C-alpha cells in the first residue's frame with residue numbers, strides 16, 4: 001500500500017487513495033527533475049498524485065512543495081504547522097537556490113488533526129494525522145489503520161533512552177499503544193515495532 005520514493009537524501013512515501021496518491025514529504029528545492037525520474041521508475045505520473053503532506057517544514061522535506069502545488073497537487077497543512085511553512089525560506093535564499101519557490105499561503109489546504117480522519121477517508125485512505133513534536137514543533141505523522149506510520153524525522157524508538165524527554169516518551173507510548181507494525185522514517189530505514197505495545201514493554205525488552 002505504501003511506496004517509497006527516493007530522489008535525494010529524504011525518503012518520501014506515496015499512499016494510494018481512491019482519488020490518487022497522497023505524497024508524504026518532498027526533498028530539497030531543485031530536485032524536481034530527479035523527482036520526475038523516480039516517479040517514472042514507479043510507473044506513476046504526477047497527475048496521479050492528488051495531495052501532499054509535509055511532515056515538518058525543514059528544507060529537506062518541503063523544498064518542492066510550491067512546485068508540486070503549481071502542478072495541481074494540493075498541499076495539506078495541519079493547523080499546528082501553519083506558522084512554520086516559511087521557516088526554511090531563508091536557507092534556500094542563503095544558498096542562492098534559484099529553483100526554490102516560496103509557498104503561496106492562499107494555495108494551501110489547512111486541516112486540523114481532529115478532522116484529518118474524515119478528510120483522509122474522503123480520499124479513500126484509512127488513518128489519521130497526529131501531532132508528533134520533538135524533532136520540531138510542527139512535526140506531524142500519518143498513522144494508517146493498516147498499522148503503518150510515516151513519522152518524518154521523529155527520533156527513533158531506539159534513541160528514546162538517550163533523550164529522556166517526556167514529550168518523546170508520550171508520543172512513542174501513544175504510537176506503540178496503537179499496535180503498529182512498521183514505522184517509516186524520512187532518514188533511517190523503516191523499523192518493525194510490532195513487538196511492543198508501550199514504552200514500558202520496550203524498556204523491559206532492553207533489560
Ligand SMILES: [Zn+2]
Pocket residue numbers: 056058135136153
Ligand atoms: Zn527535520
